[in-house]
Amino acid sequence: MTLLEQFLLPFGGGEQKPSSSNSSGKQSTAVPSPDQPTSPTKKHRTVALQGHTVPWLLKRTRRKTVGMSIGRGMIQVNAPRWVPVSDIEYILKEKSKWLLARLAEWHQSEQHRLLPEQQWAHGASLQYLGKPLTLMLSPQLQQTQWDDFRRELQLALPTDADMDRIRDVVHGWLQHQARALFAKRLKTISDQSGRRYTKFSLSNARGRWGSCSEDGHIRLNWRLIHFSQEVIDYVIAHELAHTYTMDHSKSFWDEVAEILPSYEEGKSVLRRARLDTLPTF
Ligand SMILES: [Zn+2]
Structure with a gap:
């Protein structure tokens, strides 16, 4: 057997995860498209902050106040059930300067990471035949479909499918x-x-x-x-x-x-x- 010696380079480091791994404990980051049913406890949305369209994730919790943090390139909001979305958006806009600064920091540190983390979520992209494709969660489908024109990989998965499941199907x-x-x-x-x-x-x-x-x-x-x-x-x-x-x-x-x-x-x-x-x- 002969190696391509010049290509003896590590593949992204680290051990491969078993494909059935479901032990990460991470929450789904699936972004449902607007016309599809969503998880009752978590919703992905976008808000315009100083001309930037910024993704944010709403999680309804038992806490009494609205909490905000930055993670996975988006604003993560924990809010009690009785606070309407319009009020939360008002708060986000009030804090837009601070939030945009934190988001910029997040993106900068992400770029400097040695191993960029592949996202397994609706709207995430990866390289396929030398060009990016976009992952779409399409619960109405019976099986995976590839749209060559739009370069969309439409996965027959529910909009709240977790990362491990999305990764396994794509794999x-x-x-x-x-x-x-x-x-x-x-x-x-x-x-x-x-x-x-x-x-x-x-x-x-x-x-x-x-x-x-x-x-x-x-x-x-x-x-x-x-x-x-x-x-x-x-x-x-x-x-x-x-x-x-x-x-x-x-x-x-x-x-x-x-x-x-x-x-x-x-x-x-x-x-x-x-x-x-x-x-x-
Ligand atoms: Zn060779």
């Missing part, structure tokens, strides 16, 4: 897409170039984008699905070239160039990729 969908797209592309490039492989499977190897065994079994890391077609094609061409030679000699790279003349493009994108920005599942 499954991305792997499914990876399996289908990579298999198709591998076959196309193999047919066009006349380079043969015996078997294809997805891998989840850490820090390894692809491998090719001596008997021609090609494995591609499913997380390549975050990258553009050029990158995926490059890794496929790289592994197909290993059916010819297992080293990274000049003749190996000549072989890659014959299989995929434009391979440099994908190679350099992958080399420059910030792997710590990829979501962890």
